Amino acid sequence: MAIWHYLKFMTIHLMGLYAVVVITLGQEYIVYGYLLWTIFYIGGDGILGDDTSTPEYKYPKLLTWQLWLALPLLCLITFVFCWHFAPTDIANYGYIVEQLTGYNANAAKSATPWYANLVLCVFVGFVIGVIGTVTGHELIHRLNDKISLTIGRWLLAFSFDANFSIEHVFGHHRHVSTDIDPASAPRGRNVYQHIWRSTIDGNISAWRIEQHRLAKRKQALFSVHNQALRGYAMSVLLVVIVSMLTSWQGLAFFVITALWAKATLEIVNYMEHYGLVRERGTRVQAYHSWNTNKLVSSWSLFNLTRHSHHHAKAQVKYQDLKPYQDAPMMISGYLFTVTIAMIPPLWHKLMIPKLKAWDCEFASEAEKALADKANQQTGMAGYMAMHAS
Template sequence: MNILHYLKYFLFHAIGLFAVLALLAGGAYTTGGLLTVLAIYLLGDAVCGDDTSTPRFKHPWILTVQLWLALPLLALIVFTAVWTVSGGDPLGFGAWASALSGYDVLAAREATAFGHHVAAVILTGLMIGMIGTITAHELTHRTWDPVSMLIGRWLLAFSFDTSFAIEHVYGHHRYVSTREDPATAPRGRNVYFHILASTLKGNLSAWQIEKKRLQRKGHALFGWRNALLRGHLMSALLVLAAWAMGGVVAALFFVACALWGKALLEIVNYMEHYGMVRNPATPVQPRHSWNSNRRISSWTMFNLTRHSHHHAQGEVPYQDLQPFAEAPMMIGGYLTTIIVAMIPPLWHRLMTPKVLAWDRDYATAEERELAAQANARSGIAALQRSL
């Protein structure tokens, strides 16, 4: 096995460490760091093409440990970010970093203007989404592994989204591409409405799933065995830790980063399943998810891009997911598609032809009937004209 196949997934950690340096450097360096990360994804995916390789890994434990390392890495990123808005020097972190680097990070922090702190929120939330949620998505599917589950839930706590470990695995994967799935956006929906709707309905779904589990086991709903309540407590502890570092400002800063990280998850849900239809009584097939094989996104997001295979076989580890080049394809790489989704007129202009092509090329006869109903409800003239 070529060692490069292992190393390519460590690009994820390199980007996280780069974010730490950008946050510590302060000022324009933080904003420059954010722009650099965006450029890596946008330009990298545009220039580097697709990755359709399917290597076999002889030492998969290395890739598992690599996933576990996301927790200390994300903790370092968020600690650094919160430190940048703290009045003192928690744990002497600034003094230590200055002595180690020869660069006065304390002075740089004091000189950082408000606009660069906004960039820090965007960068930190992006890291919470990438290093926290994406890794947790992989780990919380490993329901047989208590270590992976624990690490995954703590990663999700950084975005106030430990409910994801319940609803995604036991709800979303069952109802994906149907009207019963909170994460599947119907045709014509605005992404900003979807963020709110999917968050609310996803938490309600997770509550119902956990309630049924506890009833089945004979446990009380309100108690320490309730994984949803424990998860929200984990997030609350992180807010308290931020408050302990820098008071109300630091706590609010962390909340803003966490909410942005959570919003990113829902934007990704939006673009992965937008407009898909399926009879919930039929098996999930690769055609029921939008796929992408862009190289940089695949390497730095643990093959989350190969979403069509993931939904067809949710138990398959990320390194074994197949590219499924014949599956319906997204607009581009993940960050590119996220940005397009955040501009609703552009999104609908680019996705409407794709949705109509899905109806024509991928849908079964039954699904075409469901698609026709979805088009009628969409409010999009081009979809309604297809009737």
């Protein structure tokens, strides 16, 4: 098989190194770098179209190593982020950059305007969301691989969300698109409501799942056996390390950035399942998730885009996921759809006809009844009628 099918998933690592360069350059280069990054991902999906290839891989271990590389890369990004806000030249990083390139990185970081630092938080939050959350999401499904599971939880800890590994695998995948799944947004809810609701209810769900697991094993709830407590401790440790490396301003910016990274996860949850319904106890089908096969998104997100197959068969590894071209499709690629989701009036305008089509083409009779009830409760029924065939 062509080596390209392995190398294409290194797009995520190139993005991480690009982020390191942008942070190091400082000043207004941060703003320009973020804009270029946005144009590349949204424009790339729009211009390059879909990737529906399904190659067979002879060396799957190489693909696992690509996932593992995300942890040292995220540590490097976090270090440079801390250096940017630190009053000193941590580990002589700026000096080394100047010796190698001639660029005065220390002077550049001191000259960075406040608005560029805010843009940096948005940018690095997205980067943590991609390198940390997306990669961590893939690894936490590998329950029989302790190394992958541990690395996955640490990656998620950078967005204060190591316990996503509990609720997502043992809660979300069981209850997806039902009324008891915190991550599945019901019709009519806007994304900002969903970020708060899903975060709070998701943590409650993770705690209850872990409480039940420990009770079955007759282990104490408040002990080292509690994975939820260990998850919180992992993020606390990261905060302590950051506070030791940088200034209080840097710590504040890191916390804001990590929370934004967590918010991006909930935005993605929102757009992956918005408005879809499923009767409790019925089998999860491919049509219970919104799908997309956009090329740049697929290469940059380890095929997270093929979400319909992922939920239909959760243990299938990312390289083996199928495009499912007949599944319900998102508005576009991930970054563009995230952007639209953050504009509720536009989001609902574009999603109403998609939900109408889903009700007609995919829903079972029981699901049609659930969908009709949801439409009536949210006041969407009239708008849905406008798109009746």
